Amino acid sequence: MSTPGSEDGGGRDERAQVLLTLTAGAVNAFGFLSLGGVFTSVVTANSALIGIGLGSGHLSVGGLAALAVLGYIAGAAGGSWLAAHRGDSYLAAELLVLWAVAAGWAAAGGHPHGAARTALLAAVAAAMGCQSAGLRVTAGAGVTTAYLTGLLTGAVAELVTARRLQTRSLLVVAALVAGAAAFALTERGLRGAAAALPALLATAAWLEQRRARRRSSGGG
Incomplete structure (x- = not known):
């Protein structure tokens, strides 16, 4: 992903960021x-x-939370290495995991148990x-x-001290809320296919990244 705010890729990077935030909202709701x-x-x-x-x-709740933290750490380590050595391939790795989860969820009819x-949580x-x-x-620490x-x-600090409203930050927050709401609605109506929603959103972000890269390398 090119640096957000660059002349050619800033808008497209913002769209990819919003799609990834929708993904995060959906996965957290999941x-x-x-x-x-x-x-x-x-x-x-x-x-x-x-x-x-x-x-x-x-201890069951604490254990699941600990597992989620450990899974996050493992993923962060892998994603950092991939991004440092293979660029945007970290997102392809995420897609593989999310689609595998969607397949496992569907195979269980939306009701996996035990191990x-x-x-799936890990x-x-x-x-x-x-x-x-x-x-x-x-993309840098400023992009989340x-x-x-x-x-x-x-x-909030920027609004109070500099009287500037960071609309992009508010858009990202709204996107996470929207992603969580979308998953909740999907789970209620199509539980067996609900896990496909985060995978679809991440796929859309990956495609947006690829389009941004092609347009940037082609000069437009």
Whole structure:
């Protein structure tokens, strides 16, 4: 992905970022609604859930949250390496994981249990780690699709201190909400196919990246 805001690719990079944020919203809703009540890329919330599980004796919730954090770390490590050595291939790796998850979910009729559900949670958390770290390496720390606490804090601080409204930051936050809502609606109506939604959104982002690269290399 070219640097966001570049003359040729800025707008297209923004579209890809929005699509990846929609993906993150959908995947986090997937984890919370369908894979044990934990998140896939919100490490702060999952860390709190680990502590709650330890303190309350509900070790199953704490264990799932810990698994999600470990999966995220593994994915972030892999995504960082791929982005540093193979550029945008980190997103192709994410696609492979998300489509494999969608296939496993569909094969279970939308109702995986036990080890199957646990494996799906670890996989989607790894996909989110891969996406976040890969994007950070290729586009810089200022571009995010999943860590919105810092993004929103920065937008509020900028509004109060400089009286500037960061509309792009608000768009990213809205995209995450929209992605989560879209998954929730899909799960209610088409549960067996719901896991395909994040994969489709990530595929759209990957295609947008490829179009941006071709147009940039072609001078338009």
